[in-house]
Amino acid sequence: MSVRVRFAPSPTGGLHLGGVRTVLYNYLFAKHHGGEFVLRIEDTDQTRFVPGAEDYIFNCLKWCGLQPDESPVHGGPYGPYRQSERKEMYRQYAEKLVAEGYAYYAFDTKEELEQMREENKTEENPSPQYDHRVRLKMRNSLALTEPEVKALLAANTAHVVRIKMPQNDVVSFTDMIRGEVNFQTGLVDDKVLLKADGMPTYHLAVVVDDYLMKITHAFRGEEWLPSAPVHLLLWKYLGWESSMPQWAHLPLILGPSGKLSKRDGAKYGFPVFAMNWTDPKTNELTEGFFERGFLPEAFVNLLAVLGWNDGTEKELYSMDELIANFDINRVHSAGAKFDYEKAKWFNQEWIKQLSAEQLRVQVEGYFLSAGIAVDDIAKLDKVIELVKDRCTLLPDFVQQAGFFFKAPETLELDAVKPKWSDDKKQFFVEYVDVLKSVGNWEVAAIENAFKELAAAKAIKPGELQLPMRIMLVGGKFGPAVFQIAEIIGKEETIKRVEYALSLL
The missing domain is CATH 3.90.800.10 (Glutamyl-tRNA Synthetase; Domain 3)
Structure with missing residues (x-):
């Protein structure tokens, strides 16, 4: 018989990362065995029904790449897939x-x-x-x-x-x-x-739905263990004992003080839902991993290893690797502690692994939200490759790379002023003239002109690079300063240096 698993959420609110992990383990098990993953909406308690919650669940799973084979949206041979229907x-x-x-x-x-x-x-x-x-x-x-x-x-x-x-x-x-x-x-x-x-x-x-939908394996959180004797007896009393699915009760995800909860997220400043959820009754917003700037690849990866490993030291897995390696018998029975710093590490590693082309749409979206227009895709790809190792979350690209497309609005001149002098100011005045005559605008030519003029002025290049960086970037960060100059172009480099000089 083909493997058939299900996730059966109630449309009552946001999707906790524990819920997403339950989906993930079901999905990986089904795909590993060439089976089907069913999503069934358990909306029998109409007093707890929350408008919008069902769409939210589907949006979360779509972002995670965990699409059901059968559901109220996707259809299937064992519908309807809403219990109320x-x-x-x-x-x-x-x-x-x-x-x-x-x-x-x-x-x-x-x-x-x-x-x-x-x-x-x-x-x-x-x-x-x-x-x-x-x-x-x-x-x-x-x-x-x-x-x-x-x-x-x-x-x-x-x-x-x-x-x-x-x-x-x-x-x-x-x-x-x-x-x-x-x-x-x-x-x-x-x-x-x-x-x-x-x-x-x-x-x-x-019990009725698992039987009629021919579910072969039922994975759910360990909070359902106390209900197991009722379900066991119902399978027996209804005469379906031989068709009962194999069960696995997944361990809890633990926070700083027991089972991970929304309160932990609010207190310690990390998301606990897959995506933002606003309670329509209280208008309370609970932040999601998506809006915080996590990649779906990283989110899925960190959840997969939160209570499971394949027996090796490996930590980074693509979806295909997870499907190939997943074994429910290697899920730990003890609770797994969620570590937000480790979660960010996963995201940073995935940002490093993905190409500029894979990151482009998301990064451009953050730029647009910050009021930064991107009109050169080739330039954007080059910038992403240049700065991605410096980014932990996707919004970091705005700070680490926004200045390539838009001049900084503020300059950290206080970092320059203590060691600023007339000699250094004169250096930059002359350097602007030198840059105007640079014909081949590339890193080597920009840097050589800088060092030659510094030698002529008897000023150490290292003393001039920080002011140059702040003139172009606005602060003490970013990749090599001459790479920045090459990418933003001759006209923009000269314009930014001249503007900073007018303030010093």
């Missing part, structure tokens, strides 16, 4: 479970549930569950007579369907990362499977 099919499975004694109707009101929790609260158990200890004291089809149940159903009394968890069983499965995992069923509450509005909960929907 599959609503009618879930009730039949819930009713089957009730009919066979594996689930029951619960008619309890909100007030009755609150009363149950209050009456059963103890110091050891401050949040009592709806489980085998209380179910027969509640208003459900296990405690009521058959005529009472039929009357309530006939009157369309609001009710949910709950799974009837066994009291003393042990259920187990083999996790592809953690090995054998066992659960005492008596410690798990009777989860709601079908809500009063007819919508399934995650527990019922994920």
